[in-house]
Amino acid sequence: xxxxxxxxxxxGGHKTVGVDPTVITAPEARKLTEKIKRKGGAQLxxxxxxxxxxxxxxxxxxxxxxxxxxxxxxxxxxxFEEKIEDLRKELDKKKSAGLIVSMLDExxxxxxxxxxxxxxxPVFFSYAAVTPTTATLYIDDSxxxxxxxxxxxxxxxxxxxxxxxxDAEGFGRSLEVEAPVEGKPPKPEKKFWISTKASWALxxxxxxxxxxxxVRSPIGxxxxxxxxxxxxxxxxxxxxxxxxLSEYFAWLEEELVEKQxxxxxxQGANKLEEIRAQKDRFMGLSFDTISSTGPNAAxxxxxxxxxxxxxxxxxxxxLCDSGAQYLDGTTDTTRTLHxxxxxxxxxxxxxxxxKGVIAIDRAVFPKGTSGFALDTLARQFLWREGLDYRxxxxxxxxxxxxxxxxxxxIGTRIQYSEVSLAVGNVISDEPGYYEDGNFxxxxxxxxxxxxxxxxxxxxxxxxxxxxxxxxxxxxxxLIDGKLLTQEERTWLNGYHQEVYEKTRGFFERDERxxxxxxxxxxxxxxxxxALS
Numbered sequence: 001x002x003x004x005x006x007x008x009x010x011x012g013g014h015k016t017v018g019v020d021p022t023v024i025t026a027p028e029a030r031k032l033t034e035k036i037k038r039k040g041g042a043q044l045x046x047x048x049x050x051x052x053x054x055x056x057x058x059x060x061x062x063x064x065x066x067x068x069x070x071x072x073x074x075x076x077x078x079x080f081e082e083k084i085e086d087l088r089k090e091l092d093k094k095k096s097a098g099l100i101v102s103m104l105d106e107x108x109x110x111x112x113x114x115x116x117x118x119x120x121x122p123v124f125f126s127y128a129a130v131t132p133t134t135a136t137l138y139i140d141d142s143x144x145x146x147x148x149x150x151x152x153x154x155x156x157x158x159x160x161x162x163x164x165x166x167d168a169e170g171f172g173r174s175l176e177v178e179a180p181v182e183g184k185p186p187k188p189e190k191k192f193w194i195s196t197k198a199s200w201a202l203x204x205x206x207x208x209x210x211x212x213x214x215v216r217s218p219i220g221x222x223x224x225x226x227x228x229x230x231x232x233x234x235x236x237x238x239x240x241x242x243x244x245l246s247e248y249f250a251w252l253e254e255e256l257v258e259k260q261x262x263x264x265x266x267q268g269a270n271k272l273e274e275i276r277a278q279k280d281r282f283m284g285l286s287f288d289t290i291s292s293t294g295p296n297a298a299x300x301x302x303x304x305x306x307x308x309x310x311x312x313x314x315x316x317x318x319l320c321d322s323g324a325q326y327l328d329g330t331t332d333t334t335r336t337l338h339x340x341x342x343x344x345x346x347x348x349x350x351x352x353x354x355k356g357v358i359a360i361d362r363a364v365f366p367k368g369t370s371g372f373a374l375d376t377l378a379r380q381f382l383w384r385e386g387l388d389y390r391x392x393x394x395x396x397x398x399x400x401x402x403x404x405x406x407x408x409x410i411g412t413r414i415q416y417s418e419v420s421l422a423v424g425n426v427i428s429d430e431p432g433y434y435e436d437g438n439f440x441x442x443x444x445x446x447x448x449x450x451x452x453x454x455x456x457x458x459x460x461x462x463x464x465x466x467x468x469x470x471x472x473x474x475x476x477x478l479i480d481g482k483l484l485t486q487e488e489r490t491w492l493n494g495y496h497q498e499v500y501e502k503t504r505g506f507f508e509r510d511e512r513x514x515x516x517x518x519x520x521x522x523x524x525x526x527x528x529x530a531l532s
Contacts, residue, residue, distance in 0.1 A: 011041025021046030021201035029200040066116035076112040077229025097190035098131035106219040127164040138164040172207030225424035230399040233328030240279040241331040242471030243506035250516035256314040265291040265304035286323035286403040297440035315340035317439040334444030349433040350478035355381040356431035371410035372417035378431040425449040445470040473520035496521035
């Protein structure tokens with residue numbers, strides 16, 4: 001088994017270390033090479049034949065071979081030809097010979113295709129290459145629906161999946177070389193771009209560092225800025241998805257409290273999926289549902305499994321983090337509820353987290369601001385109490401693509417300081433608080449960056465803010481209104497009114513959910529808490 005640190009430790013005595021270059025990135029290879037040499041090793045080499053694959057022989061499980069389909073322009077909002085042309089303009093501006101694409105969601109977005117090879121993510125195993133004159137998709141053609149090749153016409157060449165490495169060698173050889181300078185080796189006039197997350201194998205086959213520039217993918221940057229059709233799809237799918245969550249929470253409360261039904265966390269998650277599946281344009285979940293009760297809610301990435309999960313306790317906190325894939329967008333929503341009598345600490349923690357959600361939602365900031373700079377807005381109320389949480393505040397979200405999407409985010413990761421937020425970004429707003437072995441709180445809304453209206457334009461810069469699209473009530477029972485400012489109460493009441501108006505139509509024949517929705521979205525007034 002390849003273990004980066006362990007292999008370097010064992011390389012002393014001028015040993016050579018071999019690795020399958022398709023499973024590590026070029027930056028990782030350089031770091032490992034340096035470590036090997038520090039330990040007295042000779043070098044790191046890429047081994048073309050994976051030794052584990054040799055052991056597998058004919059028994060190696062086959063790669064998924066699910067069908068790939070076209071995402072209609074009514075959902076994509078932009079033709080693939082336009083996306084490729086935009087990419088070529090970027091390549092020309094930066095004098096690049098071309099881009100080799102290995103990130104699956106980038107390929108799906110670029111060609112307006114979707115697949116089913118990776119659970120919860122509508123992507124497919126493939127590579128792509130775009131040059132000033134050609135566009136090639138590397139995929140086993142047996143995976144393509146019959147309409148894909150005619151859809152491409154002569155604009156995109158389809159080549160076998162494994163042909164990418166041989167073709168990459170050809171791309172490298174095709175680079176024109178500058179006239180040699182005395183004492184210096186000749187260098188190509190242009191280089192090929194690969195993502196910093198691409199495999200070392202691609203870099204090696206293109207000819208190594210002399211012929212390759214490792215960059216943050218321009219496709220990733222473009223994909224993160226949603227077009228008008230994608231943004232409208234996000235609004236629409238979150239209304240349907242929000243209605244599903246309200247229906248689930250109303251059902252769950254009735255089962256646990258009124259009927260005193262014993263339900264485990266997996267049964268809850270399955271019911272939620274069943275409800276979602278009835279909504280228009282539903283394509284599946286966007287990740288494993290985190291259905292967690294009591295102490296399990298304190299486990300940030302908890303995953304309940306049948307036979308190894310807890311019965312939902314109506315007297316404890318219940319945290320549900322879930323999402324779905326729809327043809328018109330991707331959702332990711334977290335709500336924390338209590339069906340009994342919450343403790344004072346649970347109420348306080350929830351309210352402090354809610355204040356953080358509101359702070360991000362109401363933020364106004366100048367163009368050029370990164371998510372790194374906004375992170376403290378969500379944490380400030382917890383910090384004042386000596387509390388915090390050990391995860392980021394927000395991540396980018398794809399449009400019927402991966403639920404976690406770079407390069408943007410809100411948090412303390414250094415990469416979040418490298419990319420400014422821009423109009424059209426879709427990002428989560430999800431602070432939390434967790435007491436190990438006791439309870440966990442997280443509230444997550446999806447927000448979209450938009451231009452903000454301000455009285456002034458200091459520095460003659462545009463100013464940005466957020467539009468929330470998640471349409472699910474907060475848990476009234478867990479809110480201490482005394483801890484909210486008047487502005488925060490106004491925001492909350494306005495949000496609840498919006499949730500009610502946008503989702504009530506789904507419950508005209510559902511008395512249970514309508515009553516729950518009306519109760520949870522009624523206005524909060526400070527006088528309710530004056531005597532408590």
